Amino acid sequence: MAETDTTLPLAGIRVIDAATVIAAPFCATLLGEFGADVLKVEHPIGGDALRRFGTPTARGDTLTWLSESRNKRSVTLNLQHPDGARVFKELIAQTDVLCENFRPGTLEKWGLGWDVLRKINPRLIMLRVTGYGQTGPYRDRPGFARIAHAVGGIAYLAGMPKGTPVTPGSTTLADYMTGLYGCIGVLLALRYREQTGCGQYVDAALYESVFRCSDELVPAYGMYGKVRERHGSHYNEFACPHGHFQTKDGKWVAISCATDKLFARLANAMGRPELASSSVYGDQKVRLAHASDVNEIVRDWCSSLTRAEVLERCYATATPAAPLNDIADFFGDRHVHARRNLVAIDAPDIGETLIMPNIVPKLSETPGKIRSLGPKLGEHTDEVLREWLGMDDEQIGELRAKRVI
């Protein structure tokens, strides 16, 4: 039996995650943390490519798999085999949510398109994630987060002015963000379904997720033809100083003065309150007009002190500042510990304890739960076929002999 907590808000909700890598599966991960019973449906040979993405463990499956496939049960099923498609339809009849990310037309080719599935289960909610969405001229193009960052405009903006555009910090941003948008869509659709009985599908494109999160980029071009370029390490369009500064010990801090009040605090932290007078740099417009001078002053100050000293002085005057943490800094931070942002879970089959990101967001009454790490391929095939479809050993044996599972 699925060991979900019956008091969690999504207890009793069944999710089939037939998707791969991170984007659509992350939606299923979030649903699972809050009580849904999530089946990972994978191809019998090799399974989800996420099992091979990143650093492998003694078990073969990578760290990302173990962390991000938390709470899921693995069922193997070859959807390209007619018997596999038949079993899949039987599972669909029993489920609430399906997450998938095949290229548009693939499920249709196997006779498992939306029109077929919704007839089997009119209450079905289907999350479809692809690089470019289900419609539009590029829908058939292969799309990964890296490509989505490019198409959605965020890659163009990361890097030194006129220099090579860089990865915006992480190559998988668009995957996770699309998983979040997908999860929002599924939760909205669930609510609508409970009021009307009507299921629906959610169409999410990787590039759209990063494109959406672009503050005034769109209206500023639409109205004034303004094309935003790469900002490097200092965002000097609306706020100054707002960037990264190196300290005496070779580390980095982020400082952000979005308002004049915050700059006054920084000036105090620097022991130079006169800089914030209205005749000097007290006004944001003046600071922006003399951004390189202002940044120079802050840079000189930061480079005369260690990171700890800069931060101590900024915190003393409530100036927004933070260290550019590497992962070692993050693991050692007392706030991270107090917030329990890292959770240690035993992985007996690799003989290690795995440390991974804990659940976000924190709910006061129904906090999410991590019950298990990413499953082994096909670990739960038999149990699920019995539990959901009432199959017996003979039927299961037959499917296995035909390599359907």
Place this chain on the structure above:
Amino acid sequence: MAKGVRPTKTTNQTSSVPEGSESAMSTEPEVTASVDEPRNDPMPMPEPATNRDRLPLSGIRVIDVGNFLAGPYAASILGEFGAEVLKVEHPIGGDPMRRFGTPTTRHDATLAWLSEARNRKSATIDLRQPEGVQLFLKLVAKSDILIENFRPGTMEEWGLSWPTLQAVNPGLIMLRVSGYGQTGPYRRRSGFAHIAHAFSGLSYLAGFPGETPVLPGTAPLGDYIASLFGAVGVLIALRHKELTGRGQLIDVGIYEAVFRILDEIAPAYGLFGKIREREGAGSFVAVPHGHFRTKDGKWVAIACTTDKMFERLAEAMERPELAAPELYGDQRKRLAARDVVNQITIEWVGSLTRDEVMRRCLEKEVPVGPLNSIADMFNDEHFRARGNLARVEAEGVGEVVVPNVIPTLSETPGRVTNLGPPLGNATYEVLRELLDISAEEIKQLRARKII
């Protein structure tokens, strides 16, 4: 200028809707009308929703008392899918986002405000005055969701602690977004997205190895990501409330929302002590996987995450032999010879125009994409076909192009009803109709600068 943008189908252009005409101001939740299903049909197909105005969150009232984006963007999403969103702002100046970014002809609205404060009404209440607090509590009693992002402790100082709020509305769902969350030693520190990007570890990773870390593309990224997690929390809590009658508190630190989405960085350090460093335009997991400059000075992204993809790229380059197992056919071999493989790709891409690289890669199904500027995106046929750019009329400004609603729902697509409202445009309506305060009293509250 905005050439080729056309109005989108998924957006209701409702510039003509007069303020205050929406039925959502009723104090009663909307009656749940069920859609009749055909009888005697073994596999009933759901009827298409007869009332296209019915959305998943119709009848839900949200109070957004936050500033800028971290948290308020969650309210925007709820509003796009049917919730009534009331922005509660300080009577003098209101949300500082009204002044952040490129100004417009309206003194109380920048472009960022117009776009991101969509689907709201504005009511002014001074929460620093006891009478303002009393008014606010009355509003909370008539709402489902409260969203705020003050520095932790601020609302408590005003007499608006969670127990007080819960006492006036036991079913209340409250989303609290702050830089560092509601607990822990740094909770009182001010935290903007820029600070959260640094603290979470994202900023450390953006830029070239050994060089200055750069901004990760967009300044408010963490605000949006925190809001997405917040919206997920609100929708889960709403379900719990509908099952049990009980509300709850959702606590999101911006930094932890960003940290949550950094794939294997935590387990890889925990298990192997591996500290991820800046990777420039590349990635540690695959080669070639990065940004490449074309002959005409533009850029493309190429992502060969698997051997199969590299084989296709080798074919696109007309050098299929590169994908032989003894050469670079295997990801591990490519990772070991990262510089060589990247150099081959750099040279090939550099010998062709962007259009030509795109054409050859797409022909072989290599994952490729142009590094679009905003001008590129406005002129792109796919953006147009997907309706990603919505033209919406903004009061006192005219037509503004904004990013359209995502995700796309087949039965209940979201909509943009109006852009960022004028300061206090619904104060009277809210006090008069929702709280049943007399016109005379409203006048007095206004005179005393409480609203």
